[in-house]
Amino acid sequence: MPDQKWDRVIEPKKGWFSLDLAELARHKDLLFLFFKRDVISVYKQTVLGPVWFFIQPIITSLVFTLIFGNMAKISTDGMPPFLFYLTGMTLWNYFASTVTNNANIFGANQTVFGKVYFPRLLVPLSNILANLFKFSLQLIIFLGIWIYYTSTGRVEPNVYAWLLPLNLFFTSCMGLGIGLILSSFTVKYRDLTFLVGFGVQLLMYASSIIFPLSIVSGKLRYILLLNPMTSMIECMKFGFLGQGVVTPMYLAYAYGFSFIILFIGVLLFNRKETDFIDSV
Amino acid sequence: MLALKVNKVSKIYRLGEFNTSSAFQSVKALFKRNQEEILNNNRTQEAQSNLIYALQDIDFEVPQGQVLGIIGRNGAGKSTLLKVLSRVTSPSRGSIQIKGRMASLLEVGTGFHPDLTGLENIYLNGAILGMNKREIKSKLEEIVEFSGVRQYIDTPVKRYSSGMQVRLAFAVAAHLEPDIMIVDEVLAVGDADFQEKCIGKMKTVSGEGRTVLFVSHSMGTIRSLCTRGILLKNGQMAFDGSVEDCIDGYLKSAMLVGEDGSVPEGMSLLNNGMGRITKVGMFNQEGHIEKVVRFKSDLPISISFNSASYAGPILIGIQVKNVHNDKIVDYVNSYDQSSIAVEKGISELEIKLDNQFLPGKYYLDLTIALPNGEAIDSIENALEFSVSNLGATPELNYNSTVVNGYVSGKASWLMK
Numbered sequence: 102m103p104d105q106k107w108d109r110v111i112e113p114k115k116g117w118f119s120l121d122l123a124e125l126a127r128h129k130d131l132l133f134l135f136f137k138r139d140v141i142s143v144y145k146q147t148v149l150g151p152v153w154f155f156i157q158p159i160i161t162s163l164v165f166t167l168i169f170g171n172m173a174k175i176s177t178d179g180m181p182p183f184l185f186y187l188t189g190m191t192l193w194n195y196f197a198s199t200v201t202n203n204a205n206i207f208g209a210n211q212t213v214f215g216k217v218y219f220p221r222l223l224v225p226l227s228n229i230l231a232n233l234f235k236f237s238l239q240l241i242i243f244l245g246i247w248i249y250y251t252s253t254g255r256v257e258p259n260v261y262a263w264l265l266p267l268n269l270f271f272t273s274c275m276g277l278g279i280g281l282i283l284s285s286f287t288v289k290y291r292d293l294t295f296l297v298g299f300g301v302q303l304l305m306y307a308s309s310i311i312f313p314l315s316i317v318s319g320k321l322r323y324i325l326l327l328n329p330m331t332s333m334i335e336c337m338k339f340g341f342l343g344q345g346v347v348t349p350m351y352l353a354y355a356y357g358f359s360f361i362i363l364f365i366g367v368l369l370f371n372r373k374e375t376d377f378i379d380s381v
Numbered sequence: 382m383l384a385l386k387v388n389k390v391s392k393i394y395r396l397g398e399f400n401t402s403s404a405f406q407s408v409k410a411l412f413k414r415n416q417e418e419i420l421n422n423n424r425t426q427e428a429q430s431n432l433i434y435a436l437q438d439i440d441f442e443v444p445q446g447q448v449l450g451i452i453g454r455n456g457a458g459k460s461t462l463l464k465v466l467s468r469v470t471s472p473s474r475g476s477i478q479i480k481g482r483m484a485s486l487l488e489v490g491t492g493f494h495p496d497l498t499g500l501e502n503i504y505l506n507g508a509i510l511g512m513n514k515r516e517i518k519s520k521l522e523e524i525v526e527f528s529g530v531r532q533y534i535d536t537p538v539k540r541y542s543s544g545m546q547v548r549l550a551f552a553v554a555a556h557l558e559p560d561i562m563i564v565d566e567v568l569a570v571g572d573a574d575f576q577e578k579c580i581g582k583m584k585t586v587s588g589e590g591r592t593v594l595f596v597s598h599s600m601g602t603i604r605s606l607c608t609r610g611i612l613l614k615n616g617q618m619a620f621d622g623s624v625e626d627c628i629d630g631y632l633k634s635a636m637l638v639g640e641d642g643s644v645p646e647g648m649s650l651l652n653n654g655m656g657r658i659t660k661v662g663m664f665n666q667e668g669h670i671e672k673v674v675r676f677k678s679d680l681p682i683s684i685s686f687n688s689a690s691y692a693g694p695i696l697i698g699i700q701v702k703n704v705h706n707d708k709i710v711d712y713v714n715s716y717d718q719s720s721i722a723v724e725k726g727i728s729e730l731e732i733k734l735d736n737q738f739l740p741g742k743y744y745l746d747l748t749i750a751l752p753n754g755e756a757i758d759s760i761e762n763a764l765e766f767s768v769s770n771l772g773a774t775p776e777l778n779y780n781s782t783v784v785n786g787y788v789s790g791k792a793s794w795l796m797k
Contacts, residue, residue, distance in 0.1 A: 105382065105383060105480070106480075107386075107478040107479060107480055108479055108480050108481055108482075109478070109479040110476055110477070110478050110479070111465070111466075111468060111471065111472065111476060111477040111478075111479070112471070112472070112476045113471055113472050113473055113474060113475070113476075127511065128508070128511065130508045130512075130513050130514050131505075131508035131509060134504055134505045134508050135505075137501075138494055138496075138497060138501075138505060141496070141497070141501075142494065142496040142497065145496045145537070146496075213494075213509075214469070215469060215487075216467075216469065216485070216487045217467065217469070217485065217487075217509050217510070218467055218468035218469060218485075219509050219511075375470070375471035379394065379470055
């Protein structure tokens with residue numbers, strides 16, 4: 102039998118760096134359908150549908166205004182408290198849902214993964230798209246309220262506001278990266294699924310959402326800055342509201358760190374996807 | 382041209398609680414890994430190690446357009462093989478080469494999302510199999526037509542019956558023109574009409590030069606559909622060749638009882654400690670095992686049953702199966718209002734079956750159960766026997782050249 106050309110070879114384990122981008126590209130229709138599925142299935146059988154995406158950040162910000170602003174009287178650096186919390190929450194919500202959705206990716210898609218093959222990375226990517234969709238709706242709300250405050254002269258935006266796309270991109274990297282790293286462990290150690298939910302919540306308190314970084318000084322400030330989300334949220338607050346602690350150094354660190362996390366996450370995920378079904 | 386080449390593929394699984402283990406056990410396993418011996422997937426043996434071959438050195442090639450049947454008992458590795466082929470899990474060793482696009486249908490509702498409608502799922506499934514939107518659109522009408530769920534196409538699939546899900550899943554997989562189609566036991570869920578439709582479709586698909594890999598326990602379906610068979614046994618390939626020989630090999634390999642009628646320990650399907658069948662056979666007057674009986678002659682079956690703890694009434698069930706592995710007659714002592722009780726220790730039972738079988742080969746399953754139906758012991762393919770053309774008396778010789786069925790019917794024949 103003469104040697105023939107094969108379309109595909111299945112082998113025990115792929116190498117660490119065998120990301121098949123061409124295959125990903127071939128499945129772009131599937132990416133879109135997964136995205137559609139993720140968006141639609143969230144508000145199927147709900148009365149308000151996508152309106153929930155708007156309600157959530159507004160209610161949270163109102164509660165924060167009431168508790169942290171009015172009762173605990175935590176400083177917001179002179180910024181209007183409601184807008185202050187909304188700014189932080191808009192970006193943070195995006196990060197948090199990216200992490201939690203991706204951390205449980207193998208568990209949530211067990212039935213599909215157990216029966217058919219497709220590049221598994223499509224699922225986290227569609228997750229990102231669905232979360233971006235949600236984020237853009239929340240951004241509209243934020244911008245609406247922000248324009249109102251700006252027009253009344255209560256906040257003074259600056260050019261740093263234009264860094265939003267960049268912040269968004271690296272927030273995606275960070276969320277996806279952490280989610281993927283966790284996902285490759287939650288498969289085997291279910292304990293982590295419990296940890297993820299409340300770990301993300303704890304991290305929120307270390308991300309300068311309910312307080313401005315300017316009221317933290319010394320060692321503690323640097324500890325908070327270790328978390329890349331702190332710099333990115335500060336950058337957004339500085340750009341849109343005019344108050345925040347941002348330096349190019351801090352931002353460069355946050356961006357670089359996010360990218361490395363993403364890199365590690367994709368490597369681990371890629372490694373795990375071929376045989377996770379045996380250990381679910 | 383080959384469609385598929387499987388090169389020495391092995392899949393090793395770890396038994397027991399490993400998968401949900403704590404980090405500590407995981408670390409321990411890391412040091413132990415190289416010393417452990419890997420066992421054959423032979424479930425009749427007590428496991429000495431907790432690594433096991435679900436597949437061991439599977440090696441075969443499939444030319445384009447062939448319909449290959451894969452058969453074997455439960456746990457022989459059929460589903461694992463299909464999983465490895467469809468890339469759901471990776472092999473531990475060896476490699477597989479594939480030519481063309483592959484679509485697999487493993488279990489019910491392949492890749493369906495419960496909240497999406499049938500239509501949305503058709504698109505999703507098609508895309509998973511690697512089609513683009515245009516290709517799916519052009520096939521949409523045929524898929525809906527074939528699945529017969531047109532009325533429900535805008536309903537979420539979570540409200541579908543399992544039969545409807547299989548119909549839709551099969552329709553999608555079959556119409557998306559894969560070069561290789563893998564079908565696991567799923568069709569068993571559909572009704573007879575749909576099964577026939579699917580088998581017809583698979584035949585057409587293979588006629589178009591596409592390759593089909595098909596797993597089933599229904600030997601009749603395998604025989605009518607496949608041209609070649611592979612028999613798996615304990616994760617190894619036991620036979621590869623014509624489908625007839627393969628089925629024969631399967632039924633033979635499934636024979637557990639020794640030539641003298643003794644049932645080896647650990648061979649029964651159940652092992653609950655209540656008791657076990659130690660001997661089963663059809664013995665002639667000299668006490669030798671009889672394999673061929675005459676048409677309409679007696680069918681005497683002797684059973685030794687060793688009750689470890691139970692004393693009281695029992696049910697004895699005997700199912701006779703044809704060469705396609707279909708059960709055709711069911712005998713239970715309660716049907717004849719005959720009550721049998723056993724004591725602790727060995728009881729000898731003598732059963733005489735009413736022999737209405739037409740010439741041919743038959744297999745027999747045997748179960749002994751408590752009066753409430755809970756099985757004490759059960760043996761699959763406990764006996765094999767053939768009915769010959771020769772009658773019990775010369776007048777009863779079976780003279781027809783064709784055998785019309787399996788059982789001769791009884792009726793009263795009157796002239797008015």
